[in-house]
Amino acid sequence: MDSITMQKLARFKIMARRLGGFNVDIFRMAQEPAHAREMLQRAQEVDSENLILLALELSEALGLLEEALPQAKAAKTPEPRQPDPEPEPSGGRYVFGARG
Numbered sequence: 001m002d003s004i005t006m007q008k009l010a011r012f013k014i015m016a017r018r019l020g021g022f023n024v025d026i027f028r029m030a031q032e033p034a035h036a037r038e039m040l041q042r043a044q045e046v047d048s049e050n051l052i053l054l055a056l057e058l059s060e061a062l063g064l065l066e067e068a069l070p071q072a073k074a075a076k077t078p079e080p081r082q083p084d085p086e087p088e089p090s091g092g093r094y095v096f097g098a099r100g
Helices: 002-021 026-031 034-045 049-061 062-075
Strands: none
Touching: 002 026, 002 034, 002 049, 026 034, 034 049, 034 062, 049 062
């Protein structure tokens, strides 16, 4: 784990305690993806933009966003597009001429 991620984990621990009122075990977060997901989810429920942004940055740094993206893409696969219906024949009438 790089030093930037460790700094973010330390900041996350402090902000979670101050703003969210819950304690974070950063060693467990670094080793257990399920625990990290749970803590990051709790942080997203706190009314603090800084904490939410930090949670997103940590999700990316810990590789949790890559796991969620394929599931999100699979859920959003568009249905095959149906071809437009063929226009009904007008019976040979000329419809673009002058009207009188």
